Amino acid sequence: MKILVTVKEVTAVDDEFEIDGLTIDDRYVxxxxxxxxxxxxxxxxxxxxxxxxxxxxxxxxxxxxxxxxIRQALAKGADxxxxxxxxxxxxxGLLDPATKATLLAAxxxxxxxxxxxxxxxxxxxxxxxxxxxxADKLGMEWAAVVNALDLDTDDGTAHVHRELExxxxxxxxxxxxxxxxxxxxxxxxxxxxxxxxRQAQSKELAAKSLDDLGLDVAAIESPLEQTSLYxxxxxSETTVYEGSAEETAGELATVLREVDQ
Amino acid sequence: xxxxxxAEHRRGELRDVSYELVAAGRDLATATGGDLHVAVVSGPVSxxxxxxxxxxxxxxxxxxxxxxxxxxxxxxxxxxxxxxVDPAVLLVPHTVNGLDYAPAVANRLDxxxxxxxxxxxxxxxxxxxxxLYGSKVExxxxxxxERGAVxxxxxxxxxxxxxxxxxxxxxxxxxxxxxxxxxxxxxxxxGDGDVDITExxxxxxxxxxxxxxxxxxxxxxxxxxxxxxxxxxxxxxDNGWLPKDRQVGQSGKVVTPDVYIAIGISGAVQHVAGMKGxxxxxxxxxxxxxPIFDIADYGIVDDLFDVVPALTEEFKG
Numbered sequence: 347m348k349i350l351v352t353v354k355e356v357t358a359v360d361d362e363f364e365i366d367g368l369t370i371d372d373r374y375v376x377x378x379x380x381x382x383x384x385x386x387x388x389x390x391x392x393x394x395x396x397x398x399x400x401x402x403x404x405x406x407x408x409x410x411x412x413x414x415x416i417r418q419a420l421a422k423g424a425d426x427x428x429x430x431x432x433x434x435x436x437x438x439g440l441l442d443p444a445t446k447a448t449l450l451a452a453x454x455x456x457x458x459x460x461x462x463x464x465x466x467x468x469x470x471x472x473x474x475x476x477x478x479x480x481a482d483k484l485g486m487e488w489a490a491v492v493n494a495l496d497l498d499t500d501d502g503t504a505h506v507h508r509e510l511e512x513x514x515x516x517x518x519x520x521x522x523x524x525x526x527x528x529x530x531x532x533x534x535x536x537x538x539x540x541x542x543x544r545q546a547q548s549k550e551l552a553a554k555s556l557d558d559l560g561l562d563v564a565a566i567e568s569p570l571e572q573t574s575l576y577x578x579x580x581x582s583e584t585t586v587y588e589g590s591a592e593e594t595a596g597e598l599a600t601v602l603r604e605v606d607q
Numbered sequence: 608x609x610x611x612x613x614a615e616h617r618r619g620e621l622r623d624v625s626y627e628l629v630a631a632g633r634d635l636a637t638a639t640g641g642d643l644h645v646a647v648v649s650g651p652v653s654x655x656x657x658x659x660x661x662x663x664x665x666x667x668x669x670x671x672x673x674x675x676x677x678x679x680x681x682x683x684x685x686x687x688x689x690x691x692v693d694p695a696v697l698l699v700p701h702t703v704n705g706l707d708y709a710p711a712v713a714n715r716l717d718x719x720x721x722x723x724x725x726x727x728x729x730x731x732x733x734x735x736x737x738x739l740y741g742s743k744v745e746x747x748x749x750x751x752x753e754r755g756a757v758x759x760x761x762x763x764x765x766x767x768x769x770x771x772x773x774x775x776x777x778x779x780x781x782x783x784x785x786x787x788x789x790x791x792x793x794x795x796x797x798g799d800g801d802v803d804i805t806e807x808x809x810x811x812x813x814x815x816x817x818x819x820x821x822x823x824x825x826x827x828x829x830x831x832x833x834x835x836x837x838x839x840x841x842x843x844x845d846n847g848w849l850p851k852d853r854q855v856g857q858s859g860k861v862v863t864p865d866v867y868i869a870i871g872i873s874g875a876v877q878h879v880a881g882m883k884g885x886x887x888x889x890x891x892x893x894x895x896x897x898p899i900f901d902i903a904d905y906g907i908v909d910d911l912f913d914v915v916p917a918l919t920e921e922f923k924g
Contacts, residue, residue, distance in 0.1 A: 513797040
């Protein structure tokens with residue numbers, strides 16, 4: 347069994363930040379493995395531990411400096427990694443779900459996995475659409491927002507729970523092969539062990555260009571264009587208390603006693 | 608410009624977001640002098656169609672196939688409806704089920720898809736406003752195409768009211784059953800424990816800022832001192848530190864206590880959806896830009912590990 351996990355390096359923005367054109371000023375951002383993908387990866391690694399001959403391959407779209415984040419995934423138990431990048435991608439302003447799905451589908455066709463796991467969404471641009479778009483490009487079945495998975499490979503079915511709004515889960519059977527978008531909380535992601543970190547250094551991390559994937563520049567042309575980036579105007583009418591913790595707590599306590607009456 | 612909005616229903620009921628899509632679609636159609644079409648797939652569609660016939664709706668298309676939502680059916684039905692109606696803009700709810708079919712529909716029709724819209728404008732082309740980095744910033748996305756698709760964030764538009772004079776048009780979609788490769792087998796309510804947070808008058812709610820499970824005792828002490836009930840935002844539940852029936856938010860419970868004290872909660876949109884109806888909202892957070900302060904009545908911008916013990920002390924004994 348082969349499981350392909352899509353892994354994205356996301357940008358986290360500091361509490362205080364400045365905007366520089368259409369991006370956040372570099373000084374106020376840090377890179378991290380997308381939280382949803384941590385859960386997708388953990389689910390894949392747990393499945394591989396429960397099944398003999400299971401291989402976990404990660405795929406990432408990102409320039410060479412994302413290698414460190416990819417190594418994190420390898421340290422947590424992925425067997426090898428594929429990284430898609432091309433100078434042409436650096437020119438793309440808005441990498442939309444359709445474009446990402448096109449790129450990921452090219453790798454998925456080469457790898458021919460039995461199961462593809464993605465995060466529900468990424469923490470930075472939060473489109474939440476790449477996984478299902480990828481499934482449709484591959485002609486695979488899918489399920490979005492999965493928070494429980496029971497894989498029956500003999501029967502060729504994934505029994506999943508989909509986390510609907512309002513504390514209700516939908517129980518769905520999905521034919522394999524399938525793409526599942528994984529919700530946080532589905533498992534308890536592990537920390538990388540020292541041994542895992544050491545081993546990750548020697549695991550395969552293959553770089554693929556558009557040419558390698560048999561794609562040309564037309565495949566990454568998108569009709570979507572980001573035209574502005576700004577801090578939303580807030581209509582906050584919050585009464586904010588200032589001072590030491592004792593002072594602010596005291597003032598808040600006074601209000602709470604009044605409200606309670 | 609024609610707009611087609613696809614309604615959402617669950618277990619026999621239309622969801623409110625359907626009427627919000629009608630409002631969003633009507634704004635767009637009115638601004639461009641076009642028509643607003645609404646579609647509903649599966650379930651008691653005639654009954655749904657009557658309810659969806661609100662002010663400004665020109666036509667309601669019904670696809671009578673199956674009892675409840677199945678994404679394989681929705682993908683095929685909506686793809687065919689879009690072909691038939693040929694709307695410039697297709698609107699789908701940005702919900703768990705909307706995200707389970709809209710990307711596939713957009714892919715099949717080769718339409719650009721922009722998700723999680725909080726505002727829409729049309730001036731020769733469609734411009735979608737959405738948020739990035741957990742609502743820290745907003746961005747506008749221009750759609751350089753004659754036809755597009757958008758998923759619309761719930762609770763951003765008002766629900767459409769009134770009665771329209773729409774024609775109700777049954778649509779004979781051809782559903783290829785061999786392409787229906789998923790089956791919904793049931794539903795499950797998230798476990799109900801001995802505490803019902805929706806009944807509480809005062810909720811002390813804790814989020815990611817608590818950092819470690821051991822630190823929860825600080826929050827428990829405050830809840831005890833206030834005779835309040837303990838609840839939490841998603842990260843605390845995902846970590847398994849509190850049971851799922853304590854979760855406030857879109858995928859948890861919707862609460863409306865008299866007082867809601869949000870501690871170390873940034874106020875992501877999914878969380879706010881579960882508590883914004885509260886009378887008095889208090890926020891304690893060390894990030895002055897945290898979105899929770901957009902809706903809080905009272906706030907303290909400081910380290911919760913300093914403020915919470917001081918607040919507990921105020922109410923002890």
